[in-house]
Amino acid sequence: MITIYEQHELKKWVLQQKGDKRSIGFVPTMGYLHEGHLSLIKKAKEENDAVIVSIFVNPLQFGPNEDFDRYPRDIERDSRLAQEAGADLLFHPSVEVMYPFEPAVTVKVNRRADVLCGSSRIGHFDGVATVVAKLFHLTEPSRAYFGLKDAQQVAVIEAMTGDLNFPVEIVPCDTVREQDGLAKSSRNVFLTDEEREEAKVIYASLTEVKDLLLSGVNPLSAKEKLEELLKKKLTGTVDYAEILSYPELKEPSSDSTRLIAAAAVKYSKARLIDNVLIELTPDGKKEVENHV
Amino acid sequence: MITIYEQHELKKWVLQQKGDKRSIGFVPTMGYLHEGHLSLIKKAKEENDAVIVSIFVNPLQFGPNEDFDRYPRDIERDSRLAQEAGADLLFHPSVEVMYPFEPAVTVKVNRRADVLCGSSRIGHFDGVATVVAKLFHLTEPSRAYFGLKDAQQVAVIEAMTGDLNFPVEIVPCDTVREQDGLAKSSRNVFLTDEEREEAKVIYASLTEVKDLLLSGVNPLSAKEKLEELLKKKLTGTVDYAEILSYPELKEPSSDSTRLIAAAAVKYSKARLIDNVLIELTPDGKKEVENHV
DSSP states (O other): OEEEOSHHHHHHHHHHHHHTTOOEEEEEEOSSOOHHHHHHHHHHHHHOSEEEEEEOOOGGGSOTTSSTTTSOOOHHHHHHHHHHHTOSEEEOOOHHHHOSSOOSEEEEEOSSOSSTHHHHSTTHHHHHHHHHHHHHHHHOOSEEEEEGGGHHHHHHHHHHHHHTTOSOEEEEEOOOBOTTSOBOOGGGGGSOHHHHHHTHHHHHHHHHHHHHHHTTOOHHHHHHHHHHHHHHHOSSEEEEEEEEETTTOSOOOTTOOEEEEEEEEEOSSOEEEEEEEEEEOSSSEEEOSSOO | OEEEOSHHHHHHHHHHHHHTTOOEEEEEEOSSOOHHHHHHHHHHHHHOSEEEEEEOOOGGGSOTTSSTTTSOOOHHHHHHHHHHHTOSEEEOOOHHHHOSSOOSEEEEEOSSOSSTHHHHSTTHHHHHHHHHHHHHHHHOOSEEEEEGGGHHHHHHHHHHHHHTTOSOEEEEEOOOBOTTSOBOOGGGGGSOHHHHHHTHHHHHHHHHHHHHHHTTOOHHHHHHHHHHHHHHHOSSEEEEEEEEETTTOSOOOTTOOEEEEEEEEEOSSOEEEEEEEEEEOSSSEEOOSSOO
8 A cells, every 4th residue: 555645646646547447446534544434445445446545634624613633643553454454545635735725616515414413513514525526536536435424424425426427436335333333433532431331322222213213103203202312311412313314314204215313412522423224115114224 | 520418428428538548628618609619629629639519508607687598509500610620529418417406516616706707697606617517527528628708717617626626627718809809709699780899899998908007007097997998988888897816816916927907898688708818027017818
């Protein structure tokens, strides 16, 4: 695996791969890699000739009071893990390389961004979409891999790719979890032992509510139940607990065939998010495990 | 030349060119081709293995009271002219093909878009940037050709390409003019004989002001002179007459090395725009004819 810091070096490598007709799989990350990221890299390796992993903590997607400065970083460990998982190139640009000046032109997310994480993180998904557009243009991948732990991000990136006709296939990948169900996240390191222990309740509550929805309970009642479960069992603050259609992220209607149950919980030093997807079929209701 | 109406057929053709390692030159147009467009196609043909011309009157860049519906169209004539100029593929999608539904994700132009044509055409450059981003992704060109008659559009597309790292080289091309200096434009057909006759004053006034700037007159005085010349000699309404830095499109400062003198004039059925670029060198002042 080679590590590259500059755009022009990356472009050179990409052109070489294209010239050799090698397909490129791309895994954009903010680093501090965990098994979720590694599963994306492994999948990319299976499906493409070459794999690019990017590690870039993107300031554009952090609000002024968010954790940009203290987002965890460990490039040496990340580098080793990415290589072991099968990455051929690690792109690790500085903020100055990605944003030599304030961009005059950005990507704007007009739908799917005003609910869930978007309602408290204003401009977050514009920042995500802008950096992903830049990275897509720099890496020119055939396929790009995103974890469904950030299901709203997947919905936004799929909308961007479709609406702007990016020549990239978006591959959503299942959430990787700890043994007790907690979704793997770079921010889990910020939890105290007590918080880490109780945090398993988030996924347990989501699956409980999923079962209710599959048994025919209506989305509004399910949402109330989700809120109740989380508030009763957690010391963290429930930022949101929602049942929405997926990937539109609207209030569910009787036509909705796919729902997302999603929650965000704030602890003193970490905000955790998680979700499950539920597929409702016309003849009875059927679950899919996190598949878009 | 083949004509294609659907995205998937275009993608197939583009992939074939890429597979054969043929470079693609792209000329996006709204049709009703004139010699300005044809000069872009000819230049694209000289510099690339294959040339795609698109003809699409983009509703996203027209305001509610603008001339989308009556923008002139003549696809048969355009088709013949594009072929004669050297196009290999004509992409002529319907509105439904380009926008099957209202896009959830668009491109946003945060600078360079609030002056000149942008100040009266709110959202115009967001619409231009969005459709050009879509077309770039659909045609995957090595180079894309734009006429400097729309110098602000060139400035916006160059900002978009740089800020979002599109793997495309933008090639700005000189404005093509009638014998009396009037810039070629699809909208010139809407002028009455009298309007057409007096419209030559626009370019004459711009060049007069260019000479003043090159002789050392300050931008503010030059702008006043431009307004005075246009208002005195034209029956049309002067929408704007401006001297700005280029391509930043800000008020000129003592550091500005390149300026644009630009004007827009409204007639009953057409709004005409034109500009000249002026390069100021540290040791004396020197003109460039419409080169970015």
